[in-house]
Amino acid sequence: MKNILCYGDSLTWGYNADGPSRHRLEDRWPSVLQAELGSAAHVIADGLNGRTTAYDDGLAGEDRNGARTLPLVLGTHSPLDLVIIMLGANDMKPWIHGNAFVSKNGMKRLAQIVRTHPYQLDAPAPKLIIVSPPPVTPTNDAEFAAAFAGAIEASVHLARHYTALAEEIGCGFFDAGSVARTTPLDGIHLDAENTRAIGQGIAPLVRATLAL
Template sequence: MKTVLCYGDSLTWGYDAASLDRHPLKDRWPSVLQATLGGGIEVIAEGLNGRTTAFDDHLAGADRNGARMLPTILMTHAPIDLIIIMLGANDMKPWIHGNPVAAKQGVQRLVDIVRGHDYPFDWPAPQILIVAPPAVSRTENAEFKEMFAGGDEASKRLAPQYSALADEAGCGFFDAGSVAETTPLDGVHLDAENTRKIGQALAPIVRVMLEL
């Protein structure tokens, strides 16, 4: 049995901007990935609304710093064969940093944590697949428009930054924006169709990386 850990934010959690609730389990991209891959593999979703790559956000009642939480999550689900990291959208908030280079550095920190973690029982570190989230889009939603001010342009530069990092670090890479786009309802989240597209598109990449 192979284990795949999906480490992300509200796009992985399954936030639905239309209902202001959560997408049905079957529509969330980790579930679609699981269904597409079939048996012999377990796909675990670890999504948290507002999670950043490696930066603090003191406006929430949970720890949104992806780097600080990652060691605990690695131990919770070990042994892991592949970790899929799709983070960076929340880094585009101006009060976080709003800078794609800083987001790249945050993902680099996550890669270092995954590879440098002290795994028990001589378990090897998992392979890493870095996924750039779909770019923030323009919206008439006043709250999200201010929350992600400037994020539409900044987030377009995440994919090339992450691709370069993947090459440097020897990780897999996928640009989720090549198959999915954010909803104009808030400019950040995904409707059911687009979150499904990500799960479907990742399946062949996961098969290759895990030699399935």
């Protein structure tokens, strides 16, 4: 059985803008991926609301810097055969940086951590797939619109920069925006149908990556 870690933010955690609430476990994209792969793999979901690629955000009780928390997560769940990272949406907040090119650099740092971490029992480094989240869309929610000011224009460039990064470092890439759209309720999160679509859409790439 292959072990797969899905490392992400609220889109992986399963934030539901309708409520707000949390999506049912079976609707979250890592759970859908698990259902698609069946007994061939064990899918581990590690999503944190507000998590960035590699940048600080002191507005929550948890450490949202993905580069700082990733080593602990890798050590906790090792051995791993594959790590899937979907981050970058929260980087679009103007007080983080709001720049897709900078998110590419943050994702590159995460890839370096995955590949150089001192895994327990001399386990080899897992394979890697990086995922660009669906672009931010317009919303009438004033608070989210302010929190992600400028993100509609900036986030559309994430897929292009992540594609270039995947080619540069030799890892897998999936554009979640090719199968899912963010909800106009807040412009950033996913409804149940769209989070399920990511799990279904990425499954063929995961199978090919792990030869399942």
